[in-house]
Amino acid sequence: MATETHETVASACLDSHGGAIGMPQLCGEWIPHQIFWLLVALAATFFVMSRIALPRIAAVLAERSGTITNDLAAAEELKNKASEAEAAYDKALVDARAQAQQIVAEAKAEIQADLDVELAKADEQIAAKTAESEAAIAEIRDGAVKSVTDVAKATAKELVAAMGGKADAKTITAAVTARMKG
Structure with missing residues (x-):
């Protein structure tokens, strides 16, 4: 009986010469x-999909999310920590610059005081x-004048x-003395 059904369906999709008519998928007998x-x-x-693939995909998406x-x-x-660190760095930099300026001013004052003391010693x-x-x-001038006077007299x-x-x-002493005065 199964052979008869199959032969009936197969015979329905054959032409008069025994060849297939077009695409078998479009045969009206095969559509059901x-x-x-x-x-x-x-x-x-x-x-x-619903039992295996989609739950795995949903888990991966949830994990990624x-x-x-x-x-x-x-x-x-x-980012907040970096902003705080930058603010702390800027504050530390400003403080360091202020401290450096203070140290420079103190050093200048100390050097100036030492310089003043040394200048006073040098002036003395x-x-x-x-x-x-x-x-x-x-x-020497007195000795030279006396020597010149003695030489001039002689x-x-x-x-x-x-x-x-x-x-x-x-x-001679009066003449030399008068001439020495000018």
């Missing part, structure tokens, strides 16, 4: 069987050396004697 197997395949696919949410929260927290030493030098110069005495005159020491 194709619809049945289509529904069975769709039901099996739906069952597999959770990971993304956690990562965004962590990024926001790190220069004044003492100047006074010594002036005293030595005055002594030279004048010799010149007067060479010219055949006679001059006393008092006259």
Whole structure:
């Protein structure tokens, strides 16, 4: 009987020469069987998708969503910490600059005080050396004037004697002294 049914369906889709008429899928006798197997395949696919594939996909999506949410929260927290760290760094930098300026000002004041003390010592030493030098110069000048006066007196005495005159020491001393004054 199964052979007869199959032969009837098969004979329905053959032409008068025994060849197939077009596409067998479009044979009107086969359409109910194709619809049945289509529904069975769709039901099996739906069952597999709903019981196995879709729960796994949903779990992966939920995990990714959770990971993304956690990562965004962590990024926001790190951003806040970075902002706080930057603010702390800026404050520390401003404080360090102020402290550096204060140290520089203190160092300048200390150096200036040391410089003033050393300048005062140097001025005292220069004044003492100047006074010594002036005293030595005055002594040398006095010695030079006395030596020049003595040489001038001796030279004048010799010149007067060479010219055949006679001059006393008092006259020569008066003439040399008058000439020395200008």
